[in-house]
Amino acid sequence: MREKQRKLQLPEKLRWNHNEWYRRWLLRQLPSRAGSALDVGCGLGDLARQIRAGEVTAIDASARMIERASATTSEVRWIHGDVLTHDLGRYDVVTAEASLHHLPLREGLTRLAGLTAPGGTLIVVGLYMTASRADRAVELVTLPANALVGLAKALNGTGGTPHDAEMPVVMSAPTLTEIRAAAAEILPGARVRRHLFWRYSMVWHAPEVH
Secondary structure, eight states, rough: OOOOOOOOOOGGGGGOOOOHHHHHHEEEEHOOOOSEEEESSOSSSGGGGGOOOSSSEOOOOHHHHHHHHHHHHHEEEEESHHHHTSSSOEEEEEEEEEEESSSSHHHHHHHHHHHEEEEEEEEEEEEEESHHHHHHHHHHHHHHHHHHHHHHHHHOOOOOOOSSSTTTTOSSBHHHHHHHHHHHHTTTEEEEEETTTEEEEEEEEEEOOO
């Protein structure tokens, strides 16, 4: 039986947003010029508002999240819908920040690949489940680092609640082995890397059509 995803339970004032930690990295992976972009599982739209593209679309399964996000800007096309079934186009950039683990892994990756235009870029920052010896070895660094970053943010006033109370929470996720196997099958050439704070990244460049 799979073990549950383990996380350090910090006092509320020491908790912080792991997704924001990697957002600047994610934004650096974007091409300098993109005609269109899609942010999958946009939540309150923090990432979607920072994507630089001719047209930015953001989709989320939560009507409340889309309602709140759409109140912040009209420069993004906000869609309430299921990314697996909603009628969408193809985009030069597709991003998924902490949203892939809300979908069936292989079905989700297949859909994200289909939404990425030829020559386009898919960028995922996701959550993985601690399962292997290597994962537990990394936790020897992750756990104290997590607490230290939380303390530093609390001291300089940038910490606080890491997760909006209305956003869905998933207490399980694929393992890195499962993620890498699925990526190798569905997204040949995708680069999958492990990061601290129970996160991984995946970058895939869709083949050009000749």
